[in-house]
Amino acid sequence: xxxxxxxxxxxxxxxxxxxxxxxxxxxxxxxxxxxxxxxxxxxxxxxxxxxxxxxxxxxxxxxxxxxxxxxxxxxxxxxxxxxxxxxxxxxxxxxxxxxxxxxxxxxxxxxxxxxxxxxxxxxxxxxxxxxxxxxxxxxxxxxxxxxxxxxxxxxxxxxxxxxxxxxxxxxxxxxxxxxxxxxxxxxxxxxxxxxxxxxxxxxxxxxxxxxxxxxxxxxxxxxxxxxxxxxxxxxxxxxxxxxxxxxxxxxxxxxxxxxxxxxxxxxxxxxxxxxxxxxxxxxxxxxxxxxxxxxxxxxxxxxxxxxxxxxxxxxxxxxxxxxxxxxxxxxxxxxxxxxxxxxxxxxxxxxxxxxxxxxxxxxxxxxxxxxxxxxxxxxxxxxxxxxxxxxxxxxxxxxxxxxxxxxxxxxxxxxxxxxxxxxxxxxxxxxxxxxxxxxxxxxxxxxxxxxxxxxxxxxxxxxxxxxxxxxxxxxxxxxxxxxxxxxxxxxxxxxxxxxxxxxxxxxxxxxxxxxxxxxxxxxxxxxxxxxxxxxxxxxxxxxxxxxxxxxxxxxxxxxxxxxxxxxxxxxxxxxxxxxxxxxxxxxxxxxxxxxx
Amino acid sequence: xxxxxxxxxxxxxxxxxxxxxxxxxxxxxxxxxxxxxxxxxxxxxxxxxxxxxxxxxxxxxxxxxxxxxxxxxxxxxxxxxxxxxxxxxxxxxxxxxxxxxxxxxxxxxxxxxxxxxxxxxxxxxxxxxxxxxxxxxxxxxxxxxxxxxxxxxxxxxxxxxxxxxxxxxxxxxxxxxxxxxxxxxxxxxxxxxxxxxxxxxxxxxxxxxxxxxxxxxxxxxxxxxxxxxxxxxxxxxxxxxxxxxxxxxxxxxxxxxxxxxxxxxxxxxxxxxxxxxxxxxxxxxxxxxxxxxxxxxxxxxxxxxxxxxxxxxxxxxxxxxxxxxxxxxxxxxxxxxxxxxxxxxxxxxxxxxxxxxxxxxxxxxxxxxxxxxxxxxxxxxxxxxxx
Numbered sequence: 001x002x003x004x005x006x007x008x009x010x011x012x013x014x015x016x017x018x019x020x021x022x023x024x025x026x027x028x029x030x031x032x033x034x035x036x037x038x039x040x041x042x043x044x045x046x047x048x049x050x051x052x053x054x055x056x057x058x059x060x061x062x063x064x065x066x067x068x069x070x071x072x073x074x075x076x077x078x079x080x081x082x083x084x085x086x087x088x089x090x091x092x093x094x095x096x097x098x099x100x101x102x103x104x105x106x107x108x109x110x111x112x113x114x115x116x117x118x119x120x121x122x123x124x125x126x127x128x129x130x131x132x133x134x135x136x137x138x139x140x141x142x143x144x145x146x147x148x149x150x151x152x153x154x155x156x157x158x159x160x161x162x163x164x165x166x167x168x169x170x171x172x173x174x175x176x177x178x179x180x181x182x183x184x185x186x187x188x189x190x191x192x193x194x195x196x197x198x199x200x201x202x203x204x205x206x207x208x209x210x211x212x213x214x215x216x217x218x219x220x221x222x223x224x225x226x227x228x229x230x231x232x233x234x235x236x237x238x239x240x241x242x243x244x245x246x247x248x249x250x251x252x253x254x255x256x257x258x259x260x261x262x263x264x265x266x267x268x269x270x271x272x273x274x275x276x277x278x279x280x281x282x283x284x285x286x287x288x289x290x291x292x293x294x295x296x297x298x299x300x301x302x303x304x305x306x307x308x309x310x311x312x313x314x315x316x317x318x319x320x321x322x323x324x325x326x327x328x329x330x331x332x333x334x335x336x337x338x339x340x341x342x343x344x345x346x347x348x349x350x351x352x353x354x355x356x357x358x359x360x361x362x363x364x365x366x367x368x369x370x371x372x373x374x375x376x377x378x379x380x381x382x383x384x385x386x387x388x389x390x391x392x393x394x395x396x397x398x399x400x401x402x403x404x405x406x407x408x409x410x411x412x413x414x415x416x417x418x419x420x421x422x423x424x425x426x427x428x429x430x431x432x433x434x435x436x437x438x439x440x441x442x443x444x445x446x447x448x449x450x451x452x453x454x455x456x457x458x459x460x461x462x463x464x465x466x467x468x469x470x471x472x473x474x475x476x477x478x479x480x481x482x483x484x485x486x487x488x489x490x491x492x493x494x495x496x497x498x499x500x501x502x503x504x505x506x507x508x509x510x511x512x513x514x515x516x517x518x519x520x521x522x523x524x525x526x527x528x529x530x531x532x533x534x535x536x537x538x539x540x541x542x543x544x545x546x547x548x549x550x551x552x553x554x555x556x557x558x559x560x561x562x563x564x565x566x567x568x569x570x571x572x573x574x575x576x577x578x579x580x581x582x583x584x585x586x587x588x589x590x591x592x593x594x595x596x
Numbered sequence: 597x598x599x600x601x602x603x604x605x606x607x608x609x610x611x612x613x614x615x616x617x618x619x620x621x622x623x624x625x626x627x628x629x630x631x632x633x634x635x636x637x638x639x640x641x642x643x644x645x646x647x648x649x650x651x652x653x654x655x656x657x658x659x660x661x662x663x664x665x666x667x668x669x670x671x672x673x674x675x676x677x678x679x680x681x682x683x684x685x686x687x688x689x690x691x692x693x694x695x696x697x698x699x700x701x702x703x704x705x706x707x708x709x710x711x712x713x714x715x716x717x718x719x720x721x722x723x724x725x726x727x728x729x730x731x732x733x734x735x736x737x738x739x740x741x742x743x744x745x746x747x748x749x750x751x752x753x754x755x756x757x758x759x760x761x762x763x764x765x766x767x768x769x770x771x772x773x774x775x776x777x778x779x780x781x782x783x784x785x786x787x788x789x790x791x792x793x794x795x796x797x798x799x800x801x802x803x804x805x806x807x808x809x810x811x812x813x814x815x816x817x818x819x820x821x822x823x824x825x826x827x828x829x830x831x832x833x834x835x836x837x838x839x840x841x842x843x844x845x846x847x848x849x850x851x852x853x854x855x856x857x858x859x860x861x862x863x864x865x866x867x868x869x870x871x872x873x874x875x876x877x878x879x880x881x882x883x884x885x886x887x888x889x890x891x892x893x894x895x896x897x898x899x900x901x902x903x904x905x906x907x908x909x910x911x912x913x914x915x916x917x918x919x920x921x922x923x924x925x926x927x928x929x930x931x932x933x934x935x936x937x938x939x940x941x942x943x944x945x946x947x948x949x950x951x952x953x954x955x956x957x958x959x960x961x962x963x964x965x966x967x968x969x970x971x972x973x974x975x976x977x978x979x980x981x982x983x
Contacts (some may be wrong), residue, residue: 046772047916052957060964061956066772081956084966085919088953092922125946127929129922153915172767172916177925179915400725 001320009553015180022064022406022508023051034086034115035076037067037095037154040537041523048154049089050115053077083274085405087119095126097206098135098149101562104207109534111205112152140188142374143196143367144528148180151208157181157200166498169194172547181208183515184596191448192596195319195497197313197521198367198391198530211367212529214388215398221359221388222265229359230347231266232339232418233257235273236365236429236526237392243533243540244396245406250543252551255411260399261363262412265291271414272362273421275338276428276437278569279310280560282334283434284442284585285577287516288481295485305492305507305514308434310334312372313521313530315590317497322504323554323592328517331587336362336369337378340385341585347418354379361388363395365429365529368521377588420565422553423456423558430548431495431525432468433517439472441489441561446474446481461547464524464542466499467492468576469514490514496523520565527533599877600813600840602849607800607818607901608793608836609686614717614803615693616732620804623736623879629647634798637806640817643669643754643791644861644886646962649798652788655778657704659786666698666740667763667782673712673753674862675908676847676888679822680792682834684711684718687796692729692780694795698788699740707742708782710759711751715807738785751912755960756781756789769914772958792872793822793887811828814840827859828852840881844873846889847972854893857976862888863905864965867898869976896976905969912934913962920963923954927970931981941982944974 001016001377007024013223016025021044026033028082037048046066056074064075075080094116101107135149148590153172158181159169169192173182183192201209221229242251261269287306293299309315310332318325335343344355362369366389372378373386390398399406414421424440427433434457443451451458451472461469472489492514494503500519522528524541527548557563574581622630635650656664668691672680681693695707709726711719723744724950730741745763752758753768760782763770781787790798797819801809813819817839825832829850837846847855859874860865860883868883870875876882886912892901913920928948951967958964974981 044772045916047918048961049959059956060958062774063959068774082844083947085953085957089918089957092926092950095926096922126926126950127707129925129929152918153921155916166761172769175752175915176909176913176917176921179913179921342776426977449776562782574672 005069009075042159054079069262098130106207140190143370156203160199166501195316196368196371227359228267230268231361233363234342239544240532249540250547254410259409259412261536268415270418273425274418275335276425277560277563281577305517308518311521312368314519319593344381359578363533365526367530409475422563423555424560426551429526430545432493434463467494491516493518599842602845603838612687615689618803630701633806637801637809641794646650656786656788659779663785664704665706665782665787668709672710673751676890677832678824679887688725690796690799694798713747752914752981788974816980824887826892829891838880842875856894857892861885867972898980902973917959919954919958
C-alpha cells in the first residue's frame with residue numbers, strides 16, 4: 001500500500017497517494033487547474049507555467065503539474081497572486097503568438113484560445129512580438145505544416161517525437177528570445193527524419209503544427225462533373241470520426257460515415273477494408289513463401305523475420321533508421337495504396353471509366369498517408385494511384401461545411417465492389433490487428449482449421465503493451481505445408497516508433513528471433529493515428545480499440561480469405577496471391593534514406 | 597542587525613602549501629562530524645543563492661544510493677564576476693581539497709569541475725593539478741578522482757540542474773524541483789553541486805575550525821567572501837572581505853568619489869542608489885552577492901545599464917518557460933517603447949508588475965531574478981528610464 005499524504009487545496013482537505021502531483025490531487029476535488037504543456041502521454045515539462053498555484057509559506061508559485069504533494073501542504077489555486085500570474089502568463093503567450101484566430105485552421109480547437117477566452121484577455125497589454133520575429137511557415141512536407149508564429153514553445157511536439165516516436169525530428173534550438181522548435185539545422189521538414197506520423201499534431205495545443213489539408217481540392221473534384229470521385233475509408237476512421245461530430249469516444253459510426261460521404265457527393269463510397277483483406281492474402285502468402293524459402297530451400301537471401309508494411313510512418317522510419325533491415329520488410333503496399341492501384345485499373349475497367357477522369361480520395365486516420373500517396377513508388381496504375389488523402393479531422397470539417405447533421409443520419413452500406421469488409425480487415429485499425437488477421441488466414445491455409453483461439457480472438461497479440469510477443473504452434477498441417485509440421489511460429493507486435501526502435505535494435509543485434517513482426521508507427525495503432533480527432537489519451541485510445549474489436553465481432557465474416565470480393569478479384573483479375581498482376585500493382589520496394 | 601566594519605582578510609589566496617595536510621587530517625574524521633562543523637560554521641553557498649552548505653552535504657550523505665557525485669560549479673557567468681577564475685588560477689588545490697572532503701563526507705568516488713567555456717585557457721594547468729591531486733587522493737587512501745567538463749557558453753548552465761543536464765549531454769535547461777540534485781542529480785544519482793569558492797571555504801573551515809570561522813561576518817552571513825569589483829572604481833579586481841559591511845563603507849573604499857549606484861550581485865542582483873548606501877548591508881540580512889560589485893558613477897545612464905542587463909537576459913534565458921522567455925522580451929521592448937514615447941511612462945508600472953510575476957512564476961533562479969535589477973533600477977531611477 002502506498003503512503004498516503006494529507007493536504008488542503010483551497011481549504012478543502014484531500015488525501016492522496018504519495019507521488020501524486022498537486023494537479024492530480026486537485027482533480028480529485030473536481031478543481032480544474034488549466035494546463036498547456038502538460039499532456040497525459042508525455043513526461044512532465046513544467047515549462048508553460050500556466051498551472052502555477054500558491055503554496056502557503058513559499059516565496060514562489062509552484063507548477064502544479066510538476067510538484068508532488070507533501071504532508072500538510074496548503075495549496076491555493078485561485079488566489080489573487082495565482083490569478084494575476086496566470087493571466088500575465090497567458091497574456092505573455094499571446095504576445096508571442098500570431099493570434100490571427102479567425103483565419104487559423106485550429107480556430108475553435110486551440111487550447112490557448114480557450115484559455116484566452118476563459119481569462120478574457122481582451123486588451124493586449126504587452127507589445128506584439130510576432131512582427132519582430134520574421135516567421136516563415138514550413139510547407140515543404142506533404143503531411144505537416146509547421147507555423148512557428150503560432151508556437152508557444154510548450155515542447156509537447158518535442159517530447160512526442162523523442163519519447164513516443166524516438167525520432168527527434170523536432171527539438172528545441174537556440175535560447176532566450178530566439179528559442180524555437182526546429183528540425184535538424186533548420187532544414188525543411190521534408191528533408192529530415194520526420195516520419196510524417198503526425199503525433200506532434202495530435203498534441204500541439206495551438207495551430208503551430210497542423211496537417212496539410214486538401215479539403216478544397218477534394219471539393220473541387222466533387223464539383224467537377226467530368227470527374228468520377230471514389231473514396232475509400234480506413235478501418236480506424238469509423239471508430240473515431242464520431243468524436244468530432246458529437247459522439248463520445250468509442251462510438252462506432254460506420255453506417256453514418258458512409259451516408260455522410262454519399263451526401264458530400266462522392267461518386268462511389270468504398271472501403272479500404274477490402275484491400276486490408278487483400279493485404280492479408282498477399283502478405284500471408286509472402287510470409288509462407290519466405291518461410292518455405294528459408295526452411296526448405298535454405299535460401300540465404302530471404303530475410304526473416306518479415307515485417308508488416310502497412311504503416312507509412314513506420315516505412316519512412318525504417319528507411320532512415322534501420323535501412324539494413326529493409327529486406328525484412330514485406331513488399332506489400334499498404335491497403336490504401338493497393339486500393340489506389342486497383343481503383344484506377346480493375347475498378348475503372350469494370351465500371352468503364354477512363355482512369356484519367358478518376359479522382360481517388362482516401363479518408364485516413366493518418367498524416368503519413370498523405371506523404372505515402374505522393375511517393376514515386378505509388379504510380380503503378382499509370383497515374384498517381386491515390387490523389388488526395390484526408391484525415392478523419394478533415395472529413396469532419398467537410399461534413400460540417402456541408403450542413404449534414406451527422407448524428408441524425410441513417411446508416412448506409414458501402415458500394416460494391418471494393419466495399420466488402422471483414423472483421424479481419426477492421427482490426428487493422430488497432431495495434432496487433434494485422435498480426436491477428438494474418439494469423440487467422442495463414443493458420444487456416446496451412447492447417448485447414450481455424451486458429452485455436454476462442455471465437456477467433458487472438459488475445460495474446462491484443463492490448464496496449466508497447467511490445468507484445470506470442471508463439472503459435474502449428475500441428476497437423478496439410479500435406480503441402482508439411483515443412484511447417486510442429487513448427488512454433490514466433491511473432492511480435494510493436495506500436496509507437498520508440499517501441500519499434502527497441503524491437504528493431506534487438507532483432508538487428510540478434511537478441512530476438514521471430515518469424516513475423518507487426519509494426520504500427522502510432523501509439524495504439526491507426527486508431528491513435530496522427531490524423532485522428534484531438535485530444536488523444538490512453539483512455540480515448542482504449543475506447544477506440546474496444547470499438548474496433550466490437551465491430552470485428554459484429555461482422556458476419558471475420559477472415560480475410562472468406563471475403564467474397566477477395567475471392568472474386570483473384571478469380572477475375574489477380575489470379576493468385578503474389579501473381580504477376582499482384583507484383584505489378586500491389587507490391588513495391590523501399591530504399592534507404594539519410595539519417596538527419 | 598549590526599554591520600561589520602569593512603575588513604580585508606587573507607584566507608583564500610594565502611600561499612597553498614597546507615591543502616594535503618588539511619585533507620589528511622580531515623579524512624580521519626567522521627562524516628557526521630564534518631557536516632556538524634560545516635553547519636555550525638554557518639557557511640552558505642558562495643554562488644549567490646546562499647543555501648546552507650552543511651545541510652546540502654547532509655542531504656546528499658543521507659540520500660539513498662551507492663553512487664554519488666561531487667560537482668564543482670566553475671561556470672562563472674554572472675556579469676561582473678571573476679573571482680572563481682582567480683581561484684582556479686591561483687589556488688586550485690584548495691578547490692580540489694574541498695571537493696575531496698565533500699567526497700569523503702557524502703561517499704562519492706567521482707567528481708567533476710564544470711568549467712566555463714570561456715575559461716578553457718585554465719584547462720591545461722588545471723588538468724595537471726587534477727592529475728597530481730588524484731594521485732594524492734590515492735596515496736591518502738581516498739577512492740576519489742576529479743575530471744574536467746566544459747560548458748558551452750550558456751549562462752543558464754550555472755544553474756545546477758541545467759549544469760547537470762549539460763553534463764549529461766543534453767540541452768542545458770533547468771529541471772523541475774523537487775527532486776533536487778542532492779537526491780537525484782547527475783545521472784539521477786545524489787549529487788552535491790557547489791561553487792568554486794564554497795569548496796575553498798570548506799577547505800578553510802576544515803583547517804581553522806568552525807569557531808575560528810564564525811568570528812568573521814554576521815549572524816546570517818558568516819565568514820568572508822571574495823568580491824569582484826568593477827566599473828567606476830578606484831581599484832578594481834578581486835578582494836577578500838569579511839561579510840556584513842555596509843555598502844557605504846564599501847563605496848568609501850572602492851568608489852571613485854562620484855558613485856551614483858552599485859549593482860550588487862551582477863545582472864541578477866539589485867541596484868542600490870546612493871541614498872541607500874548607508875542602510876544596505878552586504879550579506880544575507882541585506883543584499884547578498886555571488887561576488888559581483890559593479891560601481892556606476894554619475895556619468896552613467898541607468899537606462900543603458902538596465903538595457904544592457906535586459907539584453908543579456910533576453911539572450912541568456914534558456915527559453916523554456918513562459919515568464920522568463922517572453923517576460924524578458926517584453927521588459928526590454930517595453931523600456932525601449934517608453935524611451936521612444938510609444939508607450940506612456942505609466943507603462944513602466946505594468947512592466948514592474950510583470951517583473952514581479954516573473955519573480956514568482958519562473959521555473960528557475962534566472963527568471964526569478966530578472967525582476968531584481970529591473971524593479972530596483974526602475975524604482976530608483978525612473979526619470980532616467982523615461983527621459
